[in-house]
Amino acid sequence: METVIEANNLHKTYRMGEVDVHALNGVSFTVNRGEVMSIIGPSGSGKSTLMNILGCLDIPTEGEYILDGENVSHLNDDQLAVIRNKKIGFVFQRFNLLGRITALSNVELPMRYAGVTTDRTERAKRALEAVGLGDRMYHLPSEMSGGQQQRVAVARALVNDPAIILADEPTGNLDTRSGEEIMELILSLNKERGTTIIIVTHDPRIAARTERVIRVRDGMLEEVEA
Amino acid sequence: MNLMQQVIEAFSSLATNKLRSGLTMLGIIIGVAAVIAMLAIGNGAQASITDQINSIGSNLIFVRSGGEEDVKNPRPLTRRDAEAIADVSQAPSVSAVTAVISNPFTIIYSRESTNSSVLGVSANYIDVHNLTLAEGEFIDETHELGRSAVAVLGSEPAEKLFGRTENIVGETVRINGITFRVIGVLKSRGGSAMMSMDNRVMIPITTGQTRLFSRKNADEVDQIQVQAVSSELVNQAADEVSIILQMRHNTRIGEDDFTIVKQQDMLDMASSVTGIMTIFLGGIGGISLLVGGIGIMNIMLVSVTERTREIGLRKALGARRRDILLQFMLESLTLSVSGGAIGVLLAWIIATIVDVIATNSGMALHPVMGMDAILLATVFSLVIGLFFGMYPANRAAVLAPVEALRSE
Numbered sequence: 001m002e003t004v005i006e007a008n009n010l011h012k013t014y015r016m017g018e019v020d021v022h023a024l025n026g027v028s029f030t031v032n033r034g035e036v037m038s039i040i041g042p043s044g045s046g047k048s049t050l051m052n053i054l055g056c057l058d059i060p061t062e063g064e065y066i067l068d069g070e071n072v073s074h075l076n077d078d079q080l081a082v083i084r085n086k087k088i089g090f091v092f093q094r095f096n097l098l099g100r101i102t103a104l105s106n107v108e109l110p111m112r113y114a115g116v117t118t119d120r121t122e123r124a125k126r127a128l129e130a131v132g133l134g135d136r137m138y139h140l141p142s143e144m145s146g147g148q149q150q151r152v153a154v155a156r157a158l159v160n161d162p163a164i165i166l167a168d169e170p171t172g173n174l175d176t177r178s179g180e181e182i183m184e185l186i187l188s189l190n191k192e193r194g195t196t197i198i199i200v201t202h203d204p205r206i207a208a209r210t211e212r213v214i215r216v217r218d219g220m221l222e223e224v225e226a
Numbered sequence: 227m228n229l230m231q232q233v234i235e236a237f238s239s240l241a242t243n244k245l246r247s248g249l250t251m252l253g254i255i256i257g258v259a260a261v262i263a264m265l266a267i268g269n270g271a272q273a274s275i276t277d278q279i280n281s282i283g284s285n286l287i288f289v290r291s292g293g294e295e296d297v298k299n300p301r302p303l304t305r306r307d308a309e310a311i312a313d314v315s316q317a318p319s320v321s322a323v324t325a326v327i328s329n330p331f332t333i334i335y336s337r338e339s340t341n342s343s344v345l346g347v348s349a350n351y352i353d354v355h356n357l358t359l360a361e362g363e364f365i366d367e368t369h370e371l372g373r374s375a376v377a378v379l380g381s382e383p384a385e386k387l388f389g390r391t392e393n394i395v396g397e398t399v400r401i402n403g404i405t406f407r408v409i410g411v412l413k414s415r416g417g418s419a420m421m422s423m424d425n426r427v428m429i430p431i432t433t434g435q436t437r438l439f440s441r442k443n444a445d446e447v448d449q450i451q452v453q454a455v456s457s458e459l460v461n462q463a464a465d466e467v468s469i470i471l472q473m474r475h476n477t478r479i480g481e482d483d484f485t486i487v488k489q490q491d492m493l494d495m496a497s498s499v500t501g502i503m504t505i506f507l508g509g510i511g512g513i514s515l516l517v518g519g520i521g522i523m524n525i526m527l528v529s530v531t532e533r534t535r536e537i538g539l540r541k542a543l544g545a546r547r548r549d550i551l552l553q554f555m556l557e558s559l560t561l562s563v564s565g566g567a568i569g570v571l572l573a574w575i576i577a578t579i580v581d582v583i584a585t586n587s588g589m590a591l592h593p594v595m596g597m598d599a600i601l602l603a604t605v606f607s608l609v610i611g612l613f614f615g616m617y618p619a620n621r622a623a624v625l626a627p628v629e630a631l632r633s634e
Contacts (some may be wrong), residue, residue: 057542057627077624078546085544092631096539100242113544115230155541 004163004196005031005054006067011062012049024050025062025219031164031198036190038199040224041216051200053168055088056080068163072088073152085114088203089157089195091186094171095149097141103128103152104137110160127155131185148180154185164196165189171206183209236556243529250525253564253609257515257605258569260618263576264511265602266593268504274590275496279489281415281423285321286354286489287452287464293482300483301475304445305431310470311452317470319463321455324351324446327434334400335387342383343426344401346434346447354453362395362410369409369430373437377406381414382425388464401427402438430568460488511550512606518565519610526558526618537622538630551623558615560610566607570600 011191012024013211023046029038041047053065054056065073068087075083089110090096097106104178107124128137137169141149150170159163167186171179183206189195199210207213213224240247291303294458308325311317327346332339351357351362360381369376377399385390387399397408406429435444454463464486471477530537537550545553577593582617584591 052628055542057631078548081541081544081546084542090542091541096535096631098536098539099239109540110543112228112231113540113546113549130316160544 001032001034003030004033004035005029006066007054007063008065009063010050010053010060010065012046012053012058013061021047022219024053026063027219027221027223028063028215029214029223031196032162033196034190034200035212036187036197036210037194037212037214038201038210039214039216040201040204042202042208045216047200047202047216049219051166051168052086054164054198055090056084060069062208073177081113085165086160089160089162089165091150091153091157091165091170093172095141095146095153095173097149097152097156099141102138102140102157103133104153107156107159110156124155127159128152129157129192138223146174146176146180150178150182151185153208154189155181158189158193158195162195163217164198167197167199169203171200171201171203172198231624232552232556235561236553236560239557240560242595246525247561248492249423249424250521251561251568252579253518253521254562254565254607255518255569255572256605256616257511257518257610258566258570258589259576260511260514261508262511262570262573262595262599263593263602264507265599266573266577266595267580267591268500268507269599270592271594272497272500272504274593275500275591276493277590278423279493279496280347284455285454285460285463287454287460287467289450289467289484289487290448291484293485296478297481297483302443302446303450303484304443304449305348305435305447306445307471307474308447310474311450311467312350316461319455319459319466320438320452321452322350322353324348324354324451325431326351326449326451327431327439327441327447329439331401331427331438333383335397339386339611340383340386342380344434344438345428345503346431346439347425347428348431351428351451354451357415358413360391360411360413361393362408364410365428365430370432374430375404375406375433375437376409376430377401378410378428379408380413380424380426380428382414383427384411399427402430404437424559447631449518460490464488473555478575499604515606517609519562519614520609522558522561523614523618525561525619526554527621529557530554530618530622533622534625534633537625538627538633542631547623550625551619554619554622557616558619561610562607562611562615563604566604569607570603586626 008028010024010027014021014023015025027050038045039050053060056067058197059075060073061075064071067083070083072080072083104121104124107127108120110121124139128134131154133151133155135149136144141152147152170186171182173184186197187209190197199206201207215222245300251388285370289303289437292300295558305325306506308323311320312323330341331344333342349364349366364378365376379394381391384394388397391411394408398405399408429438431447431522452463452467454460468486472482475483477483573597577595580591580593
């Protein structure tokens with residue numbers, strides 16, 4: 001199996017006033033292409049820190065993070081932005097759609113930062129159709145239900161054909177039924193496209209639906225049998 | 227990313243907060259309008275003053291008594307001094323000379339009266355000042371020798387006393403109890419209320435000296451006005467006049483008891499005065515433009531704070547620093563440049579209104595809205611947008627995505 005994520009001895013230390021806080025204390029693991037994995041752990045465990053580093057929103061203080069064959073541990077802001085744009089699709093708990101623009105424009109956004117100009121709108125339309133929103137393309141986020149908004153976010157995450165989709169509590173702001181539908185959608189992406197998926201959650205029922213579960217506790221990892 | 231699309235996005239982003247964007251823009255609109263309108267009015271004032279000085283007649287040199295500093299035993303200028311300057315062999319660069327003595331008086335015709343400058347002048351006065359008669363004739367040597375009680379009216383007293391500027395010759399007016407026969411009326415020269423060339427009455431200088439004006443010395447005059455042969459010879463003519471007067475007045479070297487003012491000096495002085503006025507007015511406008519710029523910075527900072535989450539999201543999706551920088555710079559530039567454009571329009575309206583008001587009240591003030599002022603204001607508003615947008619945009623660009631996404 002091909003490795004898409006390789007984390008070697010990741011450390012992250014924050015300075016809070018006078019004290020150093022060790023959010024990550026030597027985390028190592030690998031993820032294969034096409035895997036569906038969840039990361040669980042109580043708040044304060046370092047789960048969010050790990051997610052930020054995996055999402056290239058932050059860099060580790062120590063250790064190596066190799067994403068899709070590229071060592072991204074020491075990249076600067078703009079280099080990380082390019083990596084995020086190409087290799088990572090984000091799905092956030094609070095959808096994070098831009099309210100002023102249509103669903104279609106929201107999905108186009110990552111391609112605009114990638115410099116795609118030619119078939120941008122076509123690709124965005126196809127992504128929206130793939131998440132079942134072919135008839136809502138020109139709606140504003142405020143004109144859609146929470147489940148529909150999260151679908152737009154999923155379309156936005158997959159439109160640049162990323163190496164991994166990183167979902168941070170994707171069902172946290174949804175009712176049970178919509179949450180179920182979103183989970184179905186995310187899992188189906190893996191089945192149909194073979195996309196690697198990492199779900200960060202504190203909900204054991206969500207975690208139970210993934211092949212592999214990693215638990216973070218006190219900045220360290222433990223593998224949980226599925 | 228496509229720049230045009232970015233600009234459209236900046237507009238739509240500003241449009242979501244119409245009132246706020248409008249008020250912010252208002253600062254720039256008022257600033258730009260103030261700068262351009264003030265410069266236009268200043269330039270108009272300068273042009274009108276220059277015109278008026280030029281309309282006095284070209285190549286003119288004015289001599290008045292009194293030196294620049296205190297001189298012992300100064301002598302007044304006299305009619306004989308004027309005659310000496312008129313001597314072609316002594317002053318070849320001088321083409322015409324007139325002595326002038328003047329005071330304001332009330333001019334009376336039947337029941338009408340008006341206040342006007344009464345000037346005692348020589349026959350040459352009409353040539354020195356390039357005046358044109360509407361009717362009749364000007365004062366000549368016979369009138370001078372005979373100390374005749376004759377007067378030439380400017381167009382303004384003619385209009386006020388008679389209600390017309392024609393068919394006045396032969397009428398009589400009374401000045402200080404003396405009856406003068408009108409022998410001519412001058413054509414109007416225009417000019418503002420401030421420096422009217424038309425509100426004057428001319429009488430022979432000899433008549434004035436003996437019957438109307440009282441001066442210490444019998445032959446004393448207030449001014450000698452000299453016309454040089456050409457504008458190139460003005461300086462030479464001034465030198466000749468100066469040498470003649472130094473000899474006649476027996477002055478010590480460096481202690482002239484008279485002062486020579488060339489028309490160019492007056493022009494220079496006037497344009498330096500109006501120049502200062504223009505800078506002053508423009509400066510006031512500039513300050514309001516600066517305040518407008520601070521308004522932009524203020525509102526952009528608020529906007530960055532409000533949209534921290536949006537910035538975080540854009541960065542998560544792959545926006546680089548320069549993408550965010552460009553986005554916010556474009557918003558502040560959109561504010562300042564559209565404000566500038568509207569400001570130019572407003573300035574044009576103000577200038578037009580001032581022009582209309584000035585014309586209706588008979589003032590010769592025509593605001594001149596030059597291309598340079600418009601360009602200046604456009605560049606200024608661009609620079610304001612860049613300068614005051616830079617700091618907020620940079621704040622947005624360097625936000626850490628993790629922090630930004632976490633914000634409420």
